[in-house]
Every structure is written in C-alpha cells, then in structure tokens.
Amino acid sequence: MKKVCLAFSFFLVTIQVFAEDGYRLWLRYDKISNAKLLQQYRQQVRNVYCPRVSPTLEAAWQELNAGLEGLLQKKINTGNAGNSSLLVFSRQHIPAGFSMPAVNYDSLGAEGYAIISYKAAAGKAVIITGNTHIGVLYGVFYFLRLMQTHQSLEKLSVHSKPALQHRLLNHWDNLNRYVERGYAGISIFNWHTLPDYIDQRYIDYARANASIGINGTVLTNVNANALVLTRDYLVKVKALADVLRPYGIKVYLTARFSAPIEIGKLSTADPLNDSVKAWWNAKAQEIYQLIPDFGGFLVKANSEGQPGPQKYLRTHADGANMLANAVAPYGGMVMWRAFVYSNETPEDRFKQAYNEFKPLDGQFSSNVFVQVKNGPVDFQPREPVSPLFGAMPKTPLMMELQLTQEYLGQSTHLVYEAPMFKEIFETDTYRDGKGSTVARVIDGSLHRYTQTGIAGVANIGNDRNWTGHPFGQANWYAFGRLAWDNRLTAANIADEWVRQTFGNNIELVESIKSIMLASYEAMVNYMTPLGLNHIMGTGHHYGPAPWVTNAGRADWNPVYYHRADSTGLGFDRTATGSNALAQYAPAAQQQFLSIDSTPEKLLLWFHHVPWGFKMKSGRTLWAELCHRYYSGVDSVKAMHQQWDKLAGKVDQERFRQVQMLLAIQLKEAAWWRNACLLYFQTFSKMPIPDGYEKPDQALEYYMGQRFPYAPGNGL
Ligand code: GCW
16 A cells, blocks of 8 residues: 555656646746636637748747647637737738738838737737738747736737847757757757657747747857768758748858868868868858758857967958858858957957957958957956957947856856846947947947847756756846847846746745846855956866966966955056056046946956955955855855745745755855855955854865866866
8 A cells, every 4th residue: 555655646746747847948838827817818819810821820820829728728719800809910911801900010120020909890809910920920929928927918019129130049069969068968959860850849949949039049069060061960950940940040050160171171271262162162052952041150260279260371351251251142141259369379368359350340241240258258257348349340249148157157056147148238338439338239229230149158958947957047038038129127037037937926926036136146246256257167167266277278277367466366457467458448448447446346357456455345355355255155045045935836846946956056155255265365364354154164175176077068
C-alpha cells in the first residue's frame, strides 16, 4: 500500500513539474483568473474572422486560437466579417463591402499594427490590422498580451510600429552545440538532426521572438566556424529559415573571414583579391538560392584571435565592404563588430575600438552596420557608453547588448537588465547638442541613418525553461520590447512580464516587480560598485578575482582595470592618464573631468581616487566602497526575504527554483563582498568600519579557490 502511495505521489509531483516548468515563457495562456473579467472577455470575443491566406496569417490564427481557447476556456468560432467581434486582416485583405473604422495605415510602416475598437451592425468589434501580414501577427500578440495582463478591451485605439528596423538575437552557439557564455544548457539548434527533424522548440522559439517583435537571429557564434557555410550546413540553415519565416524572423550567419582558405581551398582571404571576392560572391549566391530572404553576415574580425582583413594590411572597411558587396544584390547586410582590442597595442583598451573605427566613418558601404557593444570594454555590470555612439554620423551603428549574464552573475543570479538598458539608451552623447541620447543615435534620428538596429547576445539554451534562471526570460523579453519601443520603462516591462509569466495577483505582481527593479543596482553594488569593472575570475568570469595578474594578456588582468595601489583606486582616464575622455564630445567629457563632477556610479572608470577622498555621503572612498558592498548583499537578503513571502502565491516549482537560486545569489554576493574588500584592504590599509559583519575567511582562502569547470568558456 505504501509503495502505491509513494508511486502515486511521485506521479502527482511529476505532473506538477510539467505544469510550470517555465517552458511556456510569457505565452502561458492559462484561464483568466478573474471571473468577472473572464465573463467580459468571453462576451467581447465571440466569432473571429481571420482569413488564413499566408503562412504568417496561419500562424496568427493558430496563436489566436490557442491563446483565446486557453485564456477564455471556450471553443473559438470562426465567423465572417459581418458577424465577428474580432477581425484580423492586412490592408490588402480588407473584406469587400466592409465599412472600415479609421486606421492610419501610413503611420504603421512595414511591421506596425493597429488595433481599433468600432461599432459594427452586430455589436462592438475590434480589428487587428497592418500593412503586412507580419504586422498583423505582431498585433495579434499585442491583443493576447492585453488579455494576459488583464487590460480592458474597450475603446482600443492602438497604432504601433517599431523604433528600429533590425531587432536581432545573436547566438554564440557552436556547431557542436556548445554555447559560448551559455548558462542554460546546450544550443537549441540541433545541427545533427537538421534538416529533417524539426524540433517543436524551433517553432516555440519563433513564437516567443515574434511575440516581442524580434525579427532576426544570428544562428552561430561570432567566434566562427567556416563549416556552417558549406552546403551540408546551409541546407540545415534553410530548414531553420523555413520554420522562422512565417514569424517574420530572418536568419543570419557569422562569416569566418578566412573561410575562403578553410573551405574554399584558396591560399588567401585578402578582401581585395579577385578570387576571394569571387568566392564570397558565389557563396552568397548559393545561400540566397536556398534562402531568398537570408539576412546577411555578422563578423568578428581581428579580435581575440579571429582572422580578419588586417592580416593583409587591409582595413575593417575593406573587409566589411567586400562581404557587403557579395550580399547586396539580394538585399543582405553585414554587421561588422567593433569589439577589437589588442594587447600588442600599448593603448588603454577602452580607447582601441574608437581609435580603429572612428577614422573609417564614411568608408563603409550602405548595407554595412558597425556593431558596437554598449560600453567601451566588455559587457561589465556598469559601463559608461562606448564613445563611438554619436561619433560615426556616416555609419549606421547597431548596438550590441548582452542578455546572457556573462559578467552579471551568469544564470544563478536574478538580475533584471532593463534598468541597465534604459540607462544606456538615455545617456546623452552631446554629439549634436543636449539631448543627443544613445537611443537617438541607434534609432537613426540623430544622424539620419539609413538603417537601424540592435542585437542582444542570447541567453537561450536547451534547458527546459530556456534561460536557466527563470528570471533570465525577463531579459530576453525586455530586450525585444525595448527594441520595439525604447520609451517603455523598465517597470512597465517588468509589469507585463510578471503578469504573463506568474499571474495577475496584484500583491504578487508588485512584489516580484520590486525584486526585479532592485536587482540590477544590488548586483552592481556587490560586484563592482563605484565604477569598478573586469575583476571577475579569469576565463570563466565566475566570481571575484581582483588579484589576478597572470592572465594570458595584460588587458585580461583585473589589476589592469582597477589599478589599486597604496594611494587609491581606479583608472585615470583624464588628461593626466590615458585621456580616453577625449573620445567623448566636449560636453560629455565635462561631467567626468574631475573627481567631484563625475557621477559616483562611474567614478573609478575615470579617476584614480585617493582612499581617503570624501565622497558625497561624507564617507571616505574606502568607507563608501565598504558601504556599497555591504548594501549590495543586504539588497539580496531583502530580495530573498521578499520572495519567501510569496510562498503559495507562485507555483511550487518555480517558487522553489527561485528560492534556491536566491540563496546561491546571497552566498555569492557575500563572497564577492568579502573577497573584494579583503583584497582592496591590502592597499587601503583601512579597517572595515564597525558595525559590519566581518568576512568569515581570510583573503588567502578566496584567492585559493579554483573553478576549473565553471560554465561558459570552453569545452
Ligand atoms: O565578452 C567577451 C567574451 C567572449 C566573447 C567576446 C566577444 C564571443 O568573454 O567569450 O566571444 O567577448 O564578444 O567577441
């Protein structure tokens, strides 16, 4: 009897595990929990008219049908234009004789949508429409989101179009499915079973991306493998492109610059060599025959060991233009990364990308983007913006953000990145007077860019919940939403995401939101407060290691970045130091010129500050550093306690997962604090102020820790 019970209870548990394992992301479509609202929605959405005249509208119908049946728990009837209360069609398919409510199609562009309430003969109705089928699909997702977040369906009058044309994920996925800096399992792209096996996950990936407006994906790692450009792999790429196409998602590949040698049997990859050009032209033709809407190439060249045009004494523009030329006849584009730095160059790493790319402004073909990471160094918890933003008026710049949390706690820390993204977008470059924000550089309004775009390094893997940490999903979500509309606030987006992902109970929503909104600053405080950066463990970047001096290259050593010594802490980038500041517009430089004028959150990026310097709080630099580290840990404690109070309000499975992860985060936050303060104390020679709990181990203990198999940076 006992055994049966056990088996039975195990069975129950298993069912529950599957119920909320995070796979459904923010597209859960569970029954509307508010009975009154459910009643209203049921009355409002009766018959649906949606002519399924293309794969995209078929997808729209499928989504609507699944969504409505789930949310309303009733069978959805299809109707005609006259008797339906929800009508879904594009501009070309306005039903004959239909009296259209006012829709400003001209304001919608190629991807926008309108959702309009109107009064029809048969009662109140809503139309979802756009100039294109993909616009309609985006509108359908918006409509479903209204219901998922318990919004009113009355008096709708929405016109929406994306701020940026190209909204891409960049996967750092290798062909062997190892994901560089991936913390959520292996790659979702199973190259071995492609092209014949179409995993349901590909379709769900497409749905999730389309629901937030992502319209392109680079399938392969920027540390590239030329093999993906061989016929065998291109056929697999085509299979993925076919799955993603109805959802408005184009595929792109990384192009290894030396591919003509590696797979083309040429003896050179010189971009000005005729056989090399011919090889790339033929390759582009082959790709476009298979995938007519192939997006183009992303290239990491002459960076961290990747091959590039400089080997042949050619410039980045020579390399990019050669590839751009190959894809231009088919409407393709090239994204050429500005993430270049070299330790042979004795120049501050901060300055190197600008030094190399700024002089090339105006030399790139019109279908080239230069893709620039948000900061000058490398996806640190907090960076000033790259000085390239605003400095290349003749070259469309695509911004690269990192969703995978390489330096932000990887997938064990809850860090909601939207506040960081917003801070980056809202930074003023002063390149064309006050108000020349990074957002305006990127959306092209500042310099009239002919093309605009943004890329997010994906945090997706084959873990059941896609992103490892359940809250990693929020960063994927926020990225897409902000790429569509950078005026949304971090709080708005969190609100939407929580309601769709966890439910609409107001206490739950407010509580999870406040955890999310506190998390970014908390992480900065317990890892790299006051503008510290790049002090993570060597190679894997897991945990603190500010003491490291022996990494393979000088510019990979934490000591290069923090410059702690007996006099103080931080990197002098003013005229008395590396003068990186000179790369910003004069008005932007102003705010960083002196220690006093520099915002404290970025202080140590620009100044070597004496340990005894009085900070705005009245504390010395040392005491302030201690304060920040301790308050970072305290914030995580508070997040943890707040989460604990949600017991019973969040499904058991995700509740436990997040609870365990927050416990890890708390432990690791204290580890960061203790290790960093003990290390910096060897320079400041000042005590940790009274009242703070003392580190439980000596510095040697922290320095002795090794993590040979920490995830993310090698096989
Ligand atoms: O952040 C660094 C990572 C590398 C990465 C590189 C890049 C893909 O540590 O793993 O390589 O940036 O962006 O090219």
